[in-house]
Amino acid sequence: MFTNKNQPSGEQSKSMSSYLSPLVQQIQPSGIRRFFDLAAGSKDIISLGVGEPDFKTPWHVREACVYSLERGFTGYTSNAGMPELREGIANYLHARFNLDYDPANQIITTVGGSEAIDLALRALISPGDEILIPEPCYISYSPITAIGGGVPVGIETFGKDRFKLTAEGLEAKITPRSKILILCYPSNPTGAIMSREDWEPIAKVVEKHDLIVISDEIYAELTYGSNHVSFASLPGMMDRTILVSGFSKAFAMTGWRMGYACGHPELISAMLKIHQYTVMCAPSMGQVAALEALTNGMEEKDRMVDSYNQRRRLIVKGLREAGLECHEPQGAFYAFPSIAGTGLTSDEFAKRLLREFRVAAVPGSVFGLGGEGYLRCSYATSVSQLNEALERIGALVALLKKERENKA
Amino acid sequence: MEQVNELKRKVLELLKEDARRTPELLATLLGAEEEEVKTAIEQMEKEHVIVKYATVVNWDKVDDERVTALIEVQITPERGRGFEGIAERIYLYPQVKSVYLMSGAYDLLVEVEGRNLREVANFVSEKLSPIDSVLSTKTNFTLKKYKQDGIIFEDHEEDNRLMISP
Ligand SMILES: Cc1ncc(COP(=O)(O)O)c(C=O)c1O
Numbered sequence: 001m002f003t004n005k006n007q008p009s010g011e012q013s014k015s016m017s018s019y020l021s022p023l024v025q026q027i028q029p030s031g032i033r034r035f036f037d038l039a040a041g042s043k044d045i046i047s048l049g050v051g052e053p054d055f056k057t058p059w060h061v062r063e064a065c066v067y068s069l070e071r072g073f074t075g076y077t078s079n080a081g082m083p084e085l086r087e088g089i090a091n092y093l094h095a096r097f098n099l100d101y102d103p104a105n106q107i108i109t110t111v112g113g114s115e116a117i118d119l120a121l122r123a124l125i126s127p128g129d130e131i132l133i134p135e136p137c138y139i140s141y142s143p144i145t146a147i148g149g150g151v152p153v154g155i156e157t158f159g160k161d162r163f164k165l166t167a168e169g170l171e172a173k174i175t176p177r178s179k180i181l182i183l184c185y186p187s188n189p190t191g192a193i194m195s196r197e198d199w200e201p202i203a204k205v206v207e208k209h210d211l212i213v214i215s216d217e218i219y220a221e222l223t224y225g226s227n228h229v230s231f232a233s234l235p236g237m238m239d240r241t242i243l244v245s246g247f248s249k250a251f252a253m254t255g256w257r258m259g260y261a262c263g264h265p266e267l268i269s270a271m272l273k274i275h276q277y278t279v280m281c282a283p284s285m286g287q288v289a290a291l292e293a294l295t296n297g298m299e300e301k302d303r304m305v306d307s308y309n310q311r312r313r314l315i316v317k318g319l320r321e322a323g324l325e326c327h328e329p330q331g332a333f334y335a336f337p338s339i340a341g342t343g344l345t346s347d348e349f350a351k352r353l354l355r356e357f358r359v360a361a362v363p364g365s366v367f368g369l370g371g372e373g374y375l376r377c378s379y380a381t382s383v384s385q386l387n388e389a390l391e392r393i394g395a396l397v398a399l400l401k402k403e404r405e406n407k408a
Numbered sequence: 409m410e411q412v413n414e415l416k417r418k419v420l421e422l423l424k425e426d427a428r429r430t431p432e433l434l435a436t437l438l439g440a441e442e443e444e445v446k447t448a449i450e451q452m453e454k455e456h457v458i459v460k461y462a463t464v465v466n467w468d469k470v471d472d473e474r475v476t477a478l479i480e481v482q483i484t485p486e487r488g489r490g491f492e493g494i495a496e497r498i499y500l501y502p503q504v505k506s507v508y509l510m511s512g513a514y515d516l517l518v519e520v521e522g523r524n525l526r527e528v529a530n531f532v533s534e535k536l537s538p539i540d541s542v543l544s545t546k547t548n549f550t551l552k553k554y555k556q557d558g559i560i561f562e563d564h565e566e567d568n569r570l571m572i573s574p
Contacts, residue, residue: 383429383433
């Protein structure tokens with residue numbers, strides 16, 4: 001009864017896709033995935049398309065995990081995560097961002113920040129709720145919202161505002177169905193951050209319209225020049241914010257799949273219900289590693305941040321010298337230059353860069369509203385590779401200029 | 409002053425990773441002026457903080473006979489000069505690659521390089537041991553070098569990340 005590529009199909013064959021949930025069917029494959037398929041298989045490509053640190057997880061963290069495996073620490077942990085780890089997270093958030101969460105009922109450890117975002121949305125969404133998402137942004141928010149039965153509503157942010165969310169921009173998209181605002185600062189892909197002054201008017205709007213906030217602060221450790229201000233630390237915002245974070249970016253631990261969420265006990269308890277029935281608990285070895293990273297990893301983290309900062313200076317200067325306009329990213333590890341002046345769409349630009357100059361970067365258009373005309377370039381790659389990539393980008397920009405002149 | 413020292417320390421770290429980095433690149437990476445970086449490097453060269461720009465070679469990969477020994481040397485210090493004079497007598501030999509004064513069971517650790525075992529053994533018996541104040545030597549031949557100056561020789565540090573990821 002199913003159609004099968006390898007067998008001649010029967011008379012009453014039925015398409016497999018007709019079984020799929022309509023919520024899932026409406027989801028498009030991610031633009032990043034599409035671009036990845038283009039790049040995969042080719043050799044000698046320099047990739048600026050990478051959304052993860054180029055460092056290996058610090059050795060002491062790996063070693064702590066190995067030791068715990070040797071001692072046989074391989075079972076389930078409590079659903080919300082090892083109590084020591086939750087306490088470690090609470091202490092860390094207090095020390096770094098002046099936040100006070102009770103490890104007993106306000107913190108849940110998850111399978112990456114990814115699961116925390118999913119849990120938060122699933123715990124909150126009633127069908128038809130509108131979820132406000134400042135864009136360009138991390139590619140998962142909108143699809144996860146849709147799978148959860150919510151309606152994603154993009155809020156465009158602009159290069160002229162250095163991609164900061166403004167109160168006016170937010171207010172303009174609010175309707176009676178608006179329920180959740182998803183924040184991601186420091187931002188993937190723009191590198192934008194928000195200062196206390198930037199946050200205050202946003203908090204007012206959130207309060208006025210009684211929104212709940214999911215604040216994805218996974219890049220909080222990666223800021224250059226000023227410290228991260230957590231949205232939850234603003235007066236009155238703690239109880240209406242679910243703070244989402246994780247270990248992937250700060251401690252170079254993407255593969256460990258360790259993240260967490262913090263918030264009001266009732267929200268966390270709702271998320272815990274879903275978590276315990278779907279994944280039981282975050283991986284125990286990941287939890288051991290995460291605890292070690294929080295306890296003894298700050299020095300290594302500082303060293304990595306220092307190194308990103310050096311390369312950030314290199315890429316911004318290089319992109320500008322290559323002839324692309326580029327604002328100075330203040331956080332994360334992405335530069336987001338404008339390619340609008342070249343006359344190509346971001347997709348065309350990225351494709352030609354890949355095919356003709358063997359540099360992979362992600363077209364801004366995959367990140368939603370406001371992303372067209374930009375290119376996401378990760379600088380989490382070696383200085384020599386960056387230099388080479390910048391030269392090739394310069395060569396493409398020069399070539400495009402010549403092509404335009406020839407046409408004119 | 410603090411800032412100058414901070415800049416110098418960072419320049420050293422970056423040059424230690426790759427000695428061929430230009431002042432221009434260093435200045436960009438550190439958010440400093442190229443002139444500042446040039447001055448810092450010149451000063452450090454003059455003060456022998458930067459002693460030399462060298463290349464780390466894995467000689468095992470070069471078809472070239474070469475053996476290294478680490479020799480533990482016990483000596484009686486000289487009145488007035490301690491270990492200095494003897495250390496100098498030893499480090500002036502071109503076969504000697506490094507000399508360290510050590511705490512513990514022996515006094516000097518001497519790294520000697522030769523074309524083969526015999527050459528090193530001859531150096532020890534004919535040059536090193538006969539020195540008056542040398543009490544004893546213990547020669548340890550190195551069989552394989554795994555790591556030197558913080559660099560792991562067999563670690564190719566492959567970048568196995570996905571080409572494009574979120
Ligand atoms: C903004 C943002 N949030 C969340 C994630 C997911 O991180 P994790 O590895 O913790 O699931 C990423 C990964 O790229 C990200 O960029």
